[in-house]
Amino acid sequence: MEPTDAGTSDLPGLNRRALLRGGTIAGLGALMAAAPVFPKSRSAAAAAPGGPEPSAAELKLTKFRDPLQIPPVLRPHDHGDHGELTVRMRTADVTLHSELPPVTMWTYEGVYPGPTIETVSGRPLRVVWENRLTGNIPVTAVDFGLPKGPSPDPLSNYPGTDGCQEVAGVADLPPWAAVHLHGMLTGGGNDGWMENLLAPGDVQLSAYPNKQAATTLWYHDHTHHVSRFSVFAGLAGMFISRNAEERALDLPRGDFEVPLILSDRNFGLDASGALTGRLVHKVEMVGAQRLMRPHAGPYTLVNGVIWPYLEVDPRWYRFRIVNTANSRIYRLMLLADGRPVPGAFQVIGGDQGLIDKPIPVDGALNLSPGERAEVLVDFSAFRGQALKLVNTLQAVTPGASDKRNDLLEPDVMQFRVSDRKPGTRFTLPTVLSPTFKRLTHDDLPHDHAHRWVVLVGPGSENMPELWEMEEIDPAGITFPAAGVVQVRDAQGAVMTLRRTSMAYDDGNAFIAEHDGVEIWKYLNLAASPHPMHIHLAHFQVLSRENYDVSAFDRVTRGSTKPIAFKAVSELEAHELGEKDVIRVGTAGQITPGPNGTPGELVTVAVRFPVVGRGVHHCHMLEHEQHMMRPLVVSPASHMHAGGHH
Numbered sequence: 001m002e003p004t005d006a007g008t009s010d011l012p013g014l015n016r017r018a019l020l021r022g023g024t025i026a027g028l029g030a031l032m033a034a035a036p037v038f039p040k041s042r043s044a045a046a047a048a049p050g051g052p053e054p055s056a057a058e059l060k061l062t063k064f065r066d067p068l069q070i071p072p073v074l075r076p077h078d079h080g081d082h083g084e085l086t087v088r089m090r091t092a093d094v095t096l097h098s099e100l101p102p103v104t105m106w107t108y109e110g111v112y113p114g115p116t117i118e119t120v121s122g123r124p125l126r127v128v129w130e131n132r133l134t135g136n137i138p139v140t141a142v143d144f145g146l147p148k149g150p151s152p153d154p155l156s157n158y159p160g161t162d163g164c165q166e167v168a169g170v171a172d173l174p175p176w177a178a179v180h181l182h183g184m185l186t187g188g189g190n191d192g193w194m195e196n197l198l199a200p201g202d203v204q205l206s207a208y209p210n211k212q213a214a215t216t217l218w219y220h221d222h223t224h225h226v227s228r229f230s231v232f233a234g235l236a237g238m239f240i241s242r243n244a245e246e247r248a249l250d251l252p253r254g255d256f257e258v259p260l261i262l263s264d265r266n267f268g269l270d271a272s273g274a275l276t277g278r279l280v281h282k283v284e285m286v287g288a289q290r291l292m293r294p295h296a297g298p299y300t301l302v303n304g305v306i307w308p309y310l311e312v313d314p315r316w317y318r319f320r321i322v323n324t325a326n327s328r329i330y331r332l333m334l335l336a337d338g339r340p341v342p343g344a345f346q347v348i349g350g351d352q353g354l355i356d357k358p359i360p361v362d363g364a365l366n367l368s369p370g371e372r373a374e375v376l377v378d379f380s381a382f383r384g385q386a387l388k389l390v391n392t393l394q395a396v397t398p399g400a401s402d403k404r405n406d407l408l409e410p411d412v413m414q415f416r417v418s419d420r421k422p423g424t425r426f427t428l429p430t431v432l433s434p435t436f437k438r439l440t441h442d443d444l445p446h447d448h449a450h451r452w453v454v455l456v457g458p459g460s461e462n463m464p465e466l467w468e469m470e471e472i473d474p475a476g477i478t479f480p481a482a483g484v485v486q487v488r489d490a491q492g493a494v495m496t497l498r499r500t501s502m503a504y505d506d507g508n509a510f511i512a513e514h515d516g517v518e519i520w521k522y523l524n525l526a527a528s529p530h531p532m533h534i535h536l537a538h539f540q541v542l543s544r545e546n547y548d549v550s551a552f553d554r555v556t557r558g559s560t561k562p563i564a565f566k567a568v569s570e571l572e573a574h575e576l577g578e579k580d581v582i583r584v585g586t587a588g589q590i591t592p593g594p595n596g597t598p599g600e601l602v603t604v605a606v607r608f609p610v611v612g613r614g615v616h617h618c619h620m621l622e623h624e625q626h627m628m629r630p631l632v633v634s635p636a637s638h639m640h641a642g643g644h645h
Contacts, residue, residue, distance in 0.1 A: 009299070050309060050386025050416040056401065056408050057297055058158045058273055060098070063307040064414040066098050071259065071303060073237065074115040083123040084217045085117065089177055089235065091134045097306040100267070101277035104138040105234030106175065106221075110271045112304040113261045113324070114219070114237025121214045121243040129204040133175030137226075139233050140278055141170035141266060143292075145285035150293075156282050157298050157408040160269035164282060170229055175200055177230065180222035181239060182370060182533075183215070183351060183580045185209050188612015190634075191535055194224040209610075212538075213353030213433070213578065214246040216372045218261075228295065228326055228621035236263070236324045246354065249429050250416040252318040252376070258310070260321045264297035264328050265306075283622065289462045293361050294327030294528070296406035300391065302413050309414040314383040318348075319375050321443040323367040323597045327620040328391075329529065329583070331364040332412065333398045334377070340398050343501060346428060349374035352538055352578030354433035359573035364392060366572060368531030370581040370619040376428065384419035388412075399634040436575065439540045439605050448605075449518040451510060452497050454485055455584060455618070455627070457526040457554060464526055466618065466627040468510065469497040480558035487523065487601075488562035490545065499562040510616070512537075512608045512641060522584040522602045523551045523563065529585040530600075530623065535614030536633050538578050544569040544585075549599035569600065579604075581619055608633045 076083025108114025485501030
């Protein structure tokens with residue numbers, strides 16, 4: 001992943017200078033259509049320990065059998081004052097595991113994940129996204145559930161569709177598409193508006209200013225109503241920008257800078273019980289109300305390989321981690337001999353680039369869908385050992401399974417550390433980005449606006465809801481009142497909030513001023529966490545606080561008394577930088593405790609450097625269409641023209 005000449009592509013097992021035409025990977029779809037040969041170790045290390053292991057019996061595949069693959073790298077073709085690329089969407093048969101038949105997927109350039117687009121920060125980029133997809137969506141969508149409540153052993157843990165019913169309307173979905181470069185600050189006309197769909201043969205022309213820090217972004221399909229199926233079908237890839245500040249740090253690079261693109265999937269079974277390779281999107285619908293649990297597939301993929309291994313040298317590595325799963329939150333730990341390695345991850349960056357200094361993580365690294373983290377890991381103390389990267393849950397022993405909570409197989413991948421002497425010394429920088437600054441309330445303009453967004457559990461349509469709120473005078477209101485929530489903050493002040501909008505087409509969109517700064521407060525009254533994403537904007541997280549939300553009446557849909565502050569919660573290392581997704585949690589519990597029912601209030605300072613029409617929404621794709629609202633960013637001159645706001 002080290003920069004080379006513009007217009008080159010790095011393909012595993014192929015010449016590093018593959019031929020391109022106008023910034024397009026020439027013939028890549030054809031090259032990858034056949035089952036690829038998994039590359040040998042990217043390190044020159046001696047033989048390392050570790051090896052394949054059986055997975056849970058129901059899953060039928062061997063863990064750590066196949067090596068991690070690195071997506072091909074696509075760099076722009078130089079075109080004067082900007083770079084240009086063409087990226088084609090193609091239907092392709094992709095090998096995700098050597099014991100699994102090829103999987104038909106919708107892809108970018110015939111590979112899953114799509115090629116990593118690598119650019120120079122500050123250099124504008126124009127991309128032609130070309131839809132060459134064929135056939136209906138290669139996904140079987142099903143659901144299951146018991147009328148009396150949650151299944152004791154959810155079928156979502158297992159492959160196949162036994163005991164399920166097909167979701168109407170999915171099998172015949174034609175290949176429409178819309179591409180969103182997640183985290184890129186670009187105007188609404190280039191953002192991949194979810195209703196501006198591309199039919200096969202059409203192109204989406206997007207201009208990206210690329211005026212932001214060196215960072216890790218990702219691109220994915222954003223088709224309205226069906227992104228949970230189209231992204232699941234394979235439409236996702238990584239985007240990297242670099243700059244001089246990052247290069248001056250001399251961080252691990254080349255073979256020692258590794259992308260880890262996380263996702264989860266499920267597959268069909270034939271009549272004999274063997275895996276078919278057909279993608280299966282399976283969710284549980286709980287109880288008589290059929291409340292949807294978010295998707296959680298039992299197979300974890302890293303860079304499109306199910307439970308891979310990576311041979312590493314005993315030295316420092318840089319990992320760029322992206323959670324591209326539909327809804328699964330990854331709570332990552334590194335285990336040696338079955339025990340967590342304290343401080344294994346040195347976090348150096350988050351969604352939008354480097355933070356000011358490395359921060360060690362002693363517990364788990366939590367990444368919600370859409371979030372990214374950059375970490376440094378030192379393997380020098382583990383010569384000749386095998387380590388595991390695992391997904392875990394609170395109150396579950398790291399490395400153990402929990403079928404009730406969709407964690408049948410906790411392993412993510414294996415690292416095999418060679419027993420050779422380290423050949424390179426690396427000193428962890430004390431300062432990473434001198435240009436990055438943590439915001440405080442004192443840094444905000446005095447006239448900044450305040451927004452409230454309340455996240456609520458399933459309502460009349462049995463789906464979670466996103467409420468936009470306004471502050472009102474409580475005089476004359478009898479509590480509880482539908483859509484009215486009172487909040488008592490840490491200082492004891494009580495605010496009364498009334499819902500103004502909820503559904504996507506309710507109108508009354510938030511209108512922000514170009515180059516303005518606003519304070520957004522996300523209050524979670526629901527039983528599950530929600531990763532919230534804002535288009536056309538970046539933000540910094542100012543605080544995370546725990547609140548007792550037991551006063552919210554889920555029948556009336558309003559509070560009986562104020563939702564009360566309980567405690568300040570610490571931000572995680574990757575939450576301290578510039579961001580575009582933030583998890584709004586439930587304080588680690590979903591059941592009442594001695595201090596009431598916990599929820600979280602997360603406060604962010606949002607800046608709006610670009611203009612246009614966008615959206616803000618939950619990035620759990622099963623929630624997205626139900627928890628999405630329009631957002632407009634407008635120049636101040638146009639907001640106030642003619643005396644109107």
